[in-house]
Amino acid sequence: MRNLLPLVVLIGFGTALSVIDSRQHRLPNRLVAWFTMVQAGAVTSLSFGYFEQLLRTFAVATLTAATYLALFLLSRGSLGMGDVKFAFPLGLSIGWIAPDLWLPGIFLGFTGAGFVAAVGLATKRIKLTSHLAFGPYMFAGSLSICAYAILPR
Numbered sequence: 001m002r003n004l005l006p007l008v009v010l011i012g013f014g015t016a017l018s019v020i021d022s023r024q025h026r027l028p029n030r031l032v033a034w035f036t037m038v039q040a041g042a043v044t045s046l047s048f049g050y051f052e053q054l055l056r057t058f059a060v061a062t063l064t065a066a067t068y069l070a071l072f073l074l075s076r077g078s079l080g081m082g083d084v085k086f087a088f089p090l091g092l093s094i095g096w097i098a099p100d101l102w103l104p105g106i107f108l109g110f111t112g113a114g115f116v117a118a119v120g121l122a123t124k125r126i127k128l129t130s131h132l133a134f135g136p137y138m139f140a141g142s143l144s145i146c147a148y149a150i151l152p153r
Contacts, residue, residue, distance in 0.1 A: 021135035027082035036092070058095065061091030065088040069084050108145065
């Protein structure tokens with residue numbers, strides 16, 4: 001039951017940021033900062049008596065952001081710095097709910113964006129030079145992993 005607060009924070013901020021990114025192709029620093037602070041506060045407040053889980057959560061968030069930073073540097077501008085900043089609070093969410101699944105969360109985001117891009121190219125709705133807002137796919141990948149971890153098997 002205590003896993004639900006970070007999930008609610010993820011859904012609220014992730015949805016808002018995804019809508020903004022899909023419309024404006026940017027992730028506002030102020031809203032990403034609020035997401036980070038609220039999610040960090042949520043997992044910290046839930047961690048009393050679970051200090052190891054809190055450390056693991058922040059480690060996963062740091063690994064997630066570092067992975068996106070490396071991809072940003074390798075992509076030469078194809079991935080935006082807003083995506084790198086957005087990765088940290090997404091990593092906090094996955095780190096609290098499903099810390100072992102942080103890498104599949106990243107993979108799902110890229111898979112979803114790749115699928116949409118392939119369909120868009122095949123149907124000629126987008127061109128090779130078109131820009132695709134990546135934040136919604138990052139959010140969808142993270143939310144999918146969190147939902148998978150919470151749902152009963």
